[in-house]
Amino acid sequence: MTTETTPKAAAAEPQETQVVIPSAFLTVGRNATVAELQSAMATDIAAGNPLQPLIVNVPPPQLSEFPFVMYNAEKRIVKLAKDKKEKDDLIKEGFGEDPFPAEDPDAITPAEMQLLKSVLEKLGKAANKLEAGEPPSLQHKPAEKPPATMAKK
Numbered sequence: 001m002t003t004e005t006t007p008k009a010a011a012a013e014p015q016e017t018q019v020v021i022p023s024a025f026l027t028v029g030r031n032a033t034v035a036e037l038q039s040a041m042a043t044d045i046a047a048g049n050p051l052q053p054l055i056v057n058v059p060p061p062q063l064s065e066f067p068f069v070m071y072n073a074e075k076r077i078v079k080l081a082k083d084k085k086e087k088d089d090l091i092k093e094g095f096g097e098d099p100f101p102a103e104d105p106d107a108i109t110p111a112e113m114q115l116l117k118s119v120l121e122k123l124g125k126a127a128n129k130l131e132a133g134e135p136p137s138l139q140h141k142p143a144e145k146p147p148a149t150m151a152k153k
Contacts, residue, residue, distance in 0.1 A: 073100035 032040075067080040070090045079095065081087035108116070129135070 068097075070095040070097065071099050072096075073098075076100060 066084075066087075067082055068087055070079050070081050070087065071077075072079075072093070072095045074094060077095075079090060081090050
């Protein structure tokens with residue numbers, strides 16, 4: 001099976017495509033195997049019948065504007081607009097046409113930032129005590145007890 005395009009295929013608009021199917025393919029069923037198709041072609045050739053191509057015009061796909069994907073980068077939500085009115089409503093809600101950027105894997109949350117600030121403050125205080133010649137005070141948290149296990153018999 002070969003595919004040929006019309007000379008205008010280089011244009012911006014998609015053009016109609018012609019698909020050439022040997023007529024032997026029509027003598028076998030829809031769910032035929034490759035071997036069955038090859039056998040049908042060989043039978044036609046052996047009988048002296050030339051392969052007659054069947055030309056099927058395949059129209060270009062019809063593209064439509066809707067449904068249209070809308071993105072809300074602030075809330076990281078994606079919604080489909082089914083028509084112009086719904087698209088306008090989503091724009092009013094803060095949605096846009098541009099996809100939001102991928103999340104930075106190295107980014108930290110506000111809670112992680114607060115924890116980091118408190119650890120750095122404590123580290124700075126400990127460093128100041130060391131510079132002043134004082135030993136830093138270390139607070140030990142009591143170790144958590146491991147869960148009780150059943151004694152072996």
